Amino acid sequence: MPTIFIDGEQIEAKEGQTIIEAALEHSINVPHFCWHPSLTVAGNCRMCLVNIGFPSRNPDDVDENGDRKIQYQPKAAIACATPVADGMHVNLTGKKSVEAQEAVMEFLLINHPLDCPICDEAGQCKLQEYAFNHSKGKSRFDEQKNHKDKRVQWGPTIMFDGERCISCSRCIRYADEIAKQPVLTFVQRGDHVTIQTFENTQFDSPYSMNVIELCPVGALTSIDFRFKTRVWEMSFTDSVCPGCSRGCNMQIGVRDNTIVRLEPKTNMEVNEYWMCDYGRLTQYEGVNNNRVVEPMVRKNGSLVAVSWDEAIAEAVKLISGVPSKDISLVASASSTNEDLFALQKFASLLNTSSIEYISNIDPSFGDDFLKQSDKSYNSFGINALQLKAKASTADKFSVKNTPLLITTDDSLSVDAVSGANAIIAFASNKTAIVDKAAVVLPLSTYAEVEGTVTNFQNRVQHIEPAVATVENQRFMGMKQSRWDAMGAHNDRWTQGEKRNSRSGWSILQSLASELGQDWNYKQSEDVFTEIASSNAGFSLMNYAQLDEFQGLIVGASSLPEKKAIVYQSHVMKPN
């Protein structure tokens, strides 16, 4: 194992590693634009220039301590393409390296437009960050800047701005190597170089939008997100994409209590650095729009908004009015583990054995990269929890002659439930089933609850609320964006809808307590603690552990090794 020294700090590197990799493994950041751990090395931005040297071969060439003097190479070398060698000394912060970094920054900024005020990347831009940390702060260039095409559409999702591009080629390499859609290329030369799609092609891979975060500057922007908000006006909450059973880790960006953006978060075990376009474009709609905002009870044929107490009382009246073993329950494959566990407990309280759920398997959705054919958030949780529920499909599902149907899945069709006399619906959105229900209990979405979900690898991952509801408001507090946290009632920006919805386990707990059984859960972690103690597969888990290891596998017999450093190219700071 080669031993190298970075600014005097001794590091055990691995054979064949480059300097930048070895440094990153020891939490030393070498400034870089074009290098990315998942892409091939291009070595074209020159930002990672460092001064490299070795101890002198001449035995007389010693310093006052008697150590051999370091002879530095006259020219700086790029850390992203230089392999480590035993005894190598890397000078990262010395005069020569700093001069090199400043020179590279000055060149990069010569033709860079002063676009920060209108650039979506501002606030989380690598170029801004380095201009602050590694540049002189002034330019000697008085001439006219080059002009290139701005606002070129590369495909349905991405807008390219030629002037902002620093020609790092990350996007080109991503398209070739990861998205496997090699349609991007450099054209022209020198300071006229820009990027184009080949004739009659467009960049529309199902994973195209990952280049937006990959691009170190604001040259690639999301057509969906463009100008919706500035990055510092959002709060960012770590979550898990509910689009399919992959469960890609992501960050939810929220402003005005509305989700404005979803972006991937690195988890090397699940989604690496990426997520699919489907996930990020579709999975916020259901949280923002068409929501059930108040508990409702049907009176004289129409639904009227009532208080939670009244709605629960009404539901309990329906439940006590029929023989409980005849009640049918519908679980939802997009519930959290906590909700599913509570539903199982509720079923044993009612003494009914009839739980069904709809599994949503779409073979045309899955592929060999991230997307999984099983599109439900937590169907693997149903198995892992050994929930006694029968799987069904949306077109086959139909209830027969049941006096009361309690469903936690709001996507059921009206035909499927026509055999039910009365329906209690836990619903997030105003779906068809809501129009049929006798009691509607507003259910918080994945973005509003704390809980855990299990992905197709049986990895249990922890999610936290990003959007405030009446129920979680107290816990959200300063976690919200500056606007949401500081606004007063007469500020217009706080007019984002705050729904009176609750998480599934807490609604079930209210019903159970009216039916005479006290569960004593104060927060979702209490439910999870019970899951962990009653279910061998979960025995090693608690929320803190799940956060620390970015999820744990059901049934694993020991905790995995401590994780290596998680590389995020550039993010909003402080996050």
Add this chain to the structure above:
Amino acid sequence: MANVTKNTEAQRLNFWEKLYLPEIARGLGLTFKAMFKPNMTRQYPEERWEPEGSYRGRPVLVQEEDGERCVACGLCSRVCPALAIEVQAGETDKEKERFPKLFEINMLRCIYCGFCEEVCPEEAIVMSKDYELVFTSPEDAIYGKDKLLIPVAKLQDRLEFLRQYK
């Protein structure tokens, strides 16, 4: 009790002042003299005061012939210590790409500090000479683009004042 000050009003007065009557006469004399001095009172609102360019009245948006200068970068809204400004950007076909779809200043929050003017990269928000702010409800105090946009010609004094310090 330590440190008892022996410097009360009564101790400071001299004999004549303590007598009181000569002081009354002196006060009346002052009043009498003021009657012959030039009159400083202004007959507001018939007579109005025109402040200098350095005056910080309510912040306004500069309007050019082809619309506002503002590009909705949101820096003013970020820097505002009172959280008075809300900006929502929209996209235009013009060269600058962005414009404020919504720009609101809550005049009940504004403390006339001028930070928004200082931070603006486009010289698009400036402090005006307008000090006459009247509203009858909290909602009225939220000024939208209709009230904020002022033609650049009317803001020349302030813009010139700002350029002195560039």
